[in-house]
Amino acid sequence: MKLFTLQMGAVGLAFACANAAAAPTVIEAQAFTFSNPDSSVADVLVSDTGAATTIRFSDFANSMAVSSNDADGNGYSGDLSFAARSGYVITGYSFSATFVGTLDAATAPGGQAGSASNRGAVSLFANGDDNWSTNSNRQVNLLNGNDTFVFSSGNVALTHMTMSLNGSMTVFAMPATWTTPDGVLHSQDSLAGLTLLNPALTVYTSAVPEPETYAMLALGLAVIGLTRRTRRRLQDAVA
Template sequence: MAIHPYRFASGTVALAVLLAFAPLHASAATHLDTTAFSFDSASPGRSDALVADANGATTISLLGARDMIKYDAANPTWNGPYDHLYQGVFQLNLHAGYKITGYSLMGAFSGEHYVGQFPTGSNLNIMPMNWGAATATGGVAIRADLPAAGGMVAPRSHAAVNLNGTDGFTLDSGPLDHAGPLNLYVEGYAFAEASAAEWYYLDYGYMGKDYSRARMELSGPLLLTVYTQAVPEPHTYALTLAGLALIGGTLRRRRRLARSGAQADFSLKG
């Protein structure tokens, strides 16, 4: 699903441009050092925050997404700036001895949807003036570039339409085996509009109205989790192979000694 016609430029160029113009776009530049990688971003709104970093899973809260991805048709001043669109660029550079095995983006949409109705009843003499209408939509997508390898990870996306309640989602990259830098791109949007049902009471000479409602927002920050794994250094492999060879040689010597002892014992008994 296409989240928005605007797309990011590729790789480090996009990150450099956003960082250079961060004040102009009210973006917050974030630098984090985690166990397995460094994390740099240029994202609208508040700075991204480290939530957890243990056992090969690093979770970062994209706080700006919560501020931007929201729209209430009944309260325009409450809506996020920049056309209710979020675009974040995140650059990951692995520390020596680590690789990326996957990533996921988790969140939840919350919404309200009600279409205004005309009154019912056989004794009502009304003339419809405007039919009620309401729509509320939202979406989030994530994709990745692999600058060193020249490849990419296919986009994952989720959309919500006319919610009454919440809709949780997790966008998973699937298994990766990547030992170079990684550029992540996250997009999101929300939009809503509503118009009231209006009618005219012919018997009484006045208008009636039933307001429609439409709202769509993230119920909390997006949570980006990057999964990593330690990769043994080449000398570690060499030591491991040497150790296995030593163990194998020891076992072979023990077997030879055991066979020799058994043969000698048989000879004596004979």
């Protein structure tokens, strides 16, 4: 009975951990609330100064990595949302990441040479208040090295912003083959890989005065104007 209870407890704990891992990411920044309902690995708040908030997309990074001596692929799709807090507006964003590709085609002494290829793409579609929207994408093909890119947009004043972040990558590798004089067939694996490193989004925000602040400012300007007119009248009377 005790063994059965322990087993059921272990199953329950594993189920709870699985559900916790699949829980959506919610980040309460100073100027906005961020939500990623599709994350299986929690996104990370890197910095938050109030004027600029940087979030690292851990789940996206985990999904965008593939390496094989055969054919393989992977992808990601996430819908992100940002809701500005009262007294703030979203003024722009900057998304950055680096593709890292590896192509290692095996060679053969007098036989069929191997081959290696890769292909990847990232797209980011953002929209917000008053039908504002922007779309950016980056593609790589046969990348053997690094490719850093930045998507950015600014000069906006949004209280709500949503983003559709998508990525895909495929690799293909074929081994080199050759036959030695003794009739033995040999092969050497090729390797193809593609990874997306450090995908991070910085959201820029600005504080805006509350309506009460505008009212006090207008009252202050009115008082200043009245004071100046009164002063002129007194000066004219003395003259």
